[in-house]
Amino acid sequence: MDFKNRDVISIKDFSKEEINYILNYTKKMVPYAKGEKHTDILREKILSSLFFEPSTRTRLSFESAMNRLGGRVIGFADPSATSQKKGESLADTIRMADSYADAIVIRHPQEGAARLSTEFAESPVLNAGDGAGQHPTQCLLDLFTIITERKKIKGNKIVLLGDLKYGRTVHSLAYALSLLGAELTFVSPESLKMPKEVINECKEFGVEPSSISNLERAVKDADVLYVTRIQKERFPDAEEYNRVVGMYKVDIDLLKHAKEDLIIMHPLPRVVEIDPEVDKTPYALYFKQAFNGVPVRMALLSLILGGKKL
């Protein structure tokens, strides 16, 4: 399988076999990501990291990943300091970054920005989130987290909870989980339901996701509970927001109904949807999940930049 110079824009650009290959290779990266082993397979490579929108985890883990492989990172974390402010087009910024580096990572507030970038760059482009669009490396790290804990994706009962309508991560995750044969249950407030197109995509892979509103019932036989943030702005008034947040809060009480080996995931930042009390329980996997961003991005960078196989 050849990934050299491939763009990483949407998880849908990858076949099942390719996703499995990346996830397998990610396993090899873990001790390097932890700093237990050392390598410089990307010693001569430069990554251009263009964050037109603030990000903590994604940006830091990309930088960490590149550094752990012996490569270098240039770029910006704050668009206010760039020439975009002066009205430069994204296309021109990309052309420039392309000539300064061997690969480009881009986070941008507008959907399609990463796809557009590929038209103006010779070097491979990695999408680190485009508005409410795609975030393929988040999707891969979520898959990797489930695999490390549950051995495989297939057959696992996975509950996606929260804002399933606007949530950036849940759409591609639902797609990828269906592709890999998980059983899906969607739990969300009525106004934030999973869009029909996403449900139809799941069905194309023979997955019949169930949608229920009662969280307790959904959690009962779940293997994975994937929680997402519900944003205040989505609601007409504070009262309605508070009601919904209360209904879908993950706390110790709820977990009395859960299987012993349930894992709870969250793309972070977490606000009120998971009670901090849960952090201490063996269910809480979200911090480990955040760490997994490093080995996943290491695997991708090294495959795409043609680093020596580890």
Next chain:
Amino acid sequence: MKKLKITPIKNGTVIDHITPGFAVKVLHVLKIPESTSSVVSVAINVKSRIGKKDIVKVENRELDTKEVDKIALIAPKATINIIRDFEVVEKHKVQLPDEIVGIVKCSNPTCISNAKEPVKSRFLLVSDDPPSIKCYYCERETEDIAERII
């Protein structure tokens, strides 16, 4: 003699089998009357063997493919008939290409294709009839295609 509901034309294009009620939108797509000084006649809700249809008749103008593609977005069952010397010399059913470039504006206001970037709008065909297209950039399906023709 054939019985014609609208008067015959010598040369031009007849767009037949337009979804009833969509003739005016077809005119908009073809930028009629702004783009032409030809005589154009419109028939709305004409009875045909298979229910109703609209017809547009443009004199002295043979439509090119790009214009035909645009029509397919709003009237997927339409046929284009080229008339020369009162006879139908060419007839084809409109057909959407797999990729629709530079014709429709993405309905997503925050799509990068709506920003000031040096690219044309680009859509992939999801289904023919009813027409459904998905933005190549933001991956969203666009609603109200008829209103979003550039």
